[in-house]
Amino acid sequence: MGHSRDVACLRPARVVSWTFRFDAGSQVWDWTTGPPDVRVLRSIRTPRSSEKSRHIPVQAHSVTLGGPIHLESGLEHDLVRELDRDPDVQWMVSQPVRLVLSTANGRSRVHTPDLLVLGPEKAVTIWDVRPTERQDEKFAENRDLTEAACLEVGWGYRVYGGGSPVRRDNVRWLTAYRREMPWYPNAKNELLEICREPNATVGAILDADRGAGHLVSAMWHYAWTGAVAIDLDQPIGRSTSIHELRVTR
Numbered sequence: 587m588g589h590s591r592d593v594a595c596l597r598p599a600r601v602v603s604w605t606f607r608f609d610a611g612s613q614v615w616d617w618t619t620g621p622p623d624v625r626v627l628r629s630i631r632t633p634r635s636s637e638k639s640r641h642i643p644v645q646a647h648s649v650t651l652g653g654p655i656h657l658e659s660g661l662e663h664d665l666v667r668e669l670d671r672d673p674d675v676q677w678m679v680s681q682p683v684r685l686v687l688s689t690a691n692g693r694s695r696v697h698t699p700d701l702l703v704l705g706p707e708k709a710v711t712i713w714d715v716r717p718t719e720r721q722d723e724k725f726a727e728n729r730d731l732t733e734a735a736c737l738e739v740g741w742g743y744r745v746y747g748g749g750s751p752v753r754r755d756n757v758r759w760l761t762a763y764r765r766e767m768p769w770y771p772n773a774k775n776e777l778l779e780i781c782r783e784p785n786a787t788v789g790a791i792l793d794a795d796r797g798a799g800h801l802v803s804a805m806w807h808y809a810w811t812g813a814v815a816i817d818l819d820q821p822i823g824r825s826t827s828i829h830e831l832r833v834t835r
Contacts, residue, residue, distance in 0.1 A: 601735040602686035602694055605630065612684075617739055624704050629681040631698065632656055648678060649764055655680050662700055662715045665746045667757050669703060670764070671810060677704035682712070687731040697728050711742035718747035749819075756818040763806035773804035774813070781814050781830040788816070789824030 604615045607628045615622060632643075646663050648655045649670045657663050657680055669675045682702035687695045701713040714732065716725055729745060736743040748754075780790050788805070795801035805828070808814045815831040816822060 601731070601738075602688055603684075604735075604739075605684040605686075606682070621710070621739065621741075624679060624682075624702060624710055625677050627679045627682055627702065629656060629679065630684045631681050650675055650678055658700065659715065661717060661746070661748055664748060664754055664757070665701065665713065665715055667761055668749075669701075671757070671760075671812060673812065674705045675703055676706070678702065685732060685735060687728065687735065689727065689731070695728070695731075697732060699732060709742065710740075711744055712736050713744050713746055715746045721745070721747065752821055753819050756816075756822060759822075760806055760810040760818075763803060764810050766807065767803065769800045770804045770807055773800050774808065777801060777804050777808060777814065778830050781828050786828050787824060788822060788826045788828055791828065792824065 604617070605612055606615050606622050607613075607630045608622075608626060609628065612630065642660070644657050644660065644663055645654045646657055646666055647653070648666060655666060655678060657666060662680070666678065669678065679702045680700065681698055683699060685697045685699070687697055689695050699712045700715040703711045703713065705711065712732065714725075714729060721729075733743040749757075776794070777791065780786055780794055783790070791801055791805045805814065809816045809828075812831055814828055816826060816828050820826070
């Protein structure tokens, strides 16, 4: 997820400034005092669409946050859906910071990363989101500068270029079952017993459900939490393998 850092550090040399937004307003951060409390950060800007926009901003619900998160594009929404399933993700902030970067020719460039994620032991990761086919030379320069700046303050940095259409559709499907229903705990034991059988498949769950729906919906829910494992990079059918993995939420 990234690297934790509790001690004060010197002001980064590869970035002119980091500007965060809090309830009281925006503030250029003094890194000699240590890192900010990321749980109190607010988005440095709210994405808006116009007739020239390439993307349509969305307000998505995040299970991690227990509420909405404002995102700039559908690709960012894809990433949030993936992160929402990760038990190590404890907090998220979109559009978390305004960086003023110093480019190779000495000029300043403003860059706003797409997401900040808090993980175990206060580990922080900054994410930039851009389709792989649109990661041009300017993006690559921003990426390298941002990664170096994050490294200097003990934070991680990652780029999300999107997953396969099959994985995107599968994760979207599972998201519809992320809310725990009253019958899931009772159905879970029966579900896991089937998943522990050698060569267990989705079809075995469908057959055991006998049309009642409780076992099938529980299967999708626990596939979302990670308690049972299904290969989300392949189309899901009756012959798809399923097995017990771990309890995550």
